[in-house]
Amino acid sequence: MPASFNTLWLRFQPAALLRWLIVLVPLAVLVGTLCSAFLWSLEAATEARFAHPWLLFGLPLGGGAVGWLYYRFGTSVEAGNNLIVEQIHEPGGGVPLRMAPLVFLGTVVTHLFGGSAGREGTAVQMGGSLASWVAGIARLDAAGVRIVLMAGVAAGFGAVFGTPLAGAVFALEVLAVGRVEYGALLPCLLAALLGDWTCQMLGAHHTLYTVHTLLPVSEWLALEPVLLGKAALAGVAFGLAGLAFAEANHVLGGWMKRVVPYGPARPVIGGLAVIALVYLCGTRDYLGLGVWAPDDHVVTISSFFGDTVYPWSWALKLLFTVVTLSCGFKGGEVTPLFFIGAALGNALGGVLGVPPDLFAALGFVAVFAGAANTPLACTIMGVELFGGAHLVPIAVACFVAYVCSGHNGIYLSQRVGVPKTAGEGVPVGVTLREARTRIPRP
Structure with missing residues (x-):
């Protein structure tokens, strides 16, 4: 039995x-x-x-x-x-x-x-x-x-x-x-x-990312209201970026399936599109994982934890990844979301007048939190990766991103356990796939 x-x-x-x-x-x-x-x-x-x-x-x-x-x-x-x-x-x-x-x-x-x-x-x-x-x-x-x-x-x-x-x-x-x-x-x-x-x-290793900015103890104890306000504002952008990533994947992927019903042909077209993007953008920095490169001049996730600000790297990585995945190539969404989030946090750091490396760490986990609807896991991941000194701003960014990403996400088989906001007409128990048909899409 x-x-x-x-x-x-x-x-x-x-x-x-x-x-x-x-x-x-x-x-x-x-x-x-x-x-x-x-x-x-x-x-x-x-x-x-x-x-x-x-x-x-x-x-x-x-x-x-x-x-x-x-x-x-x-x-x-x-x-x-x-x-x-x-x-x-x-x-x-x-x-x-x-x-x-x-x-x-x-x-x-x-x-x-x-x-x-x-x-x-x-x-x-x-x-x-x-x-x-x-x-x-x-x-x-x-x-x-x-x-x-x-x-x-x-x-x-x-x-x-x-x-x-x-x-x-x-x-x-x-x-x-x-x-x-x-x-x-x-x-x-x-x-x-x-x-x-x-x-x-068995010898596998993981890339280490370091936030060099350390909050003074007095600011950390006081929760630094100005910093947390900026983290919340960035969290809105992170949530919208996660929503844009998920929606773009679903829309383009669905369109490709309708236009090209023969499955093996879709990645052929996608591969040609990625090659075209490389030459249109004049860079190969947004290929692959984006975790490491043998040349220091190549933009990787680690680049966003320095002093240099990269205004549009997040958008380029989003574009390359959406084209790749929606055309049927295999792999995950999370590491590209780490890249997109860290790049967006780095760019927002320059706009908001905060340390780019700190907000790169916030974006690293918060965009994923919004796209996957997993704010608790992403907050814990932020602590495991970057230490507990920045727990509060990490949590603020992840929770705000989760709320702002709406009833959408990269996993459409997720079910709605507790609706994020009232008044959207999303009943408990429906999948996100069903929720997308009930709510006007952006």
């Missing part, structure tokens, strides 16, 4: 605890191992792209090949993260195991040839597909499947970014707007910690 795991964990019965450990520990270690291999592969692909600039011209061919693989073998997993969220809400057919190798390969190909995408989607999808496979082997009931899927998401997110606490809360918060699924708190925390530890022990 299937094991009922929905309450056994919280009872701390020895047998139940042992069963959970038997399920969760191997899952988290496996996800952490795959994330480590994935990070190493991305680094190798990025090094190859910088060493051989001509690889950019293979982007249409590489995208078309991956598109054909999904068309031939991956139609059931093409929904990606949204499929995992749907299965957590209503466990049914499960998440096919082939999602993991397909998205792994597809994302590496995207970055090898220069597509602007991220890595979170790949880690979450690998974690979700492996979790579904483990749940099937363990013969869990629907409640157990939900918890294991959430744990898989937590392990993947925590391992790929090196932020286990944020990974655990992200898995609990991403399911429904305005609601946190505390019932899976301990399993998600355990999985995120083990996934991150495994990834680190």
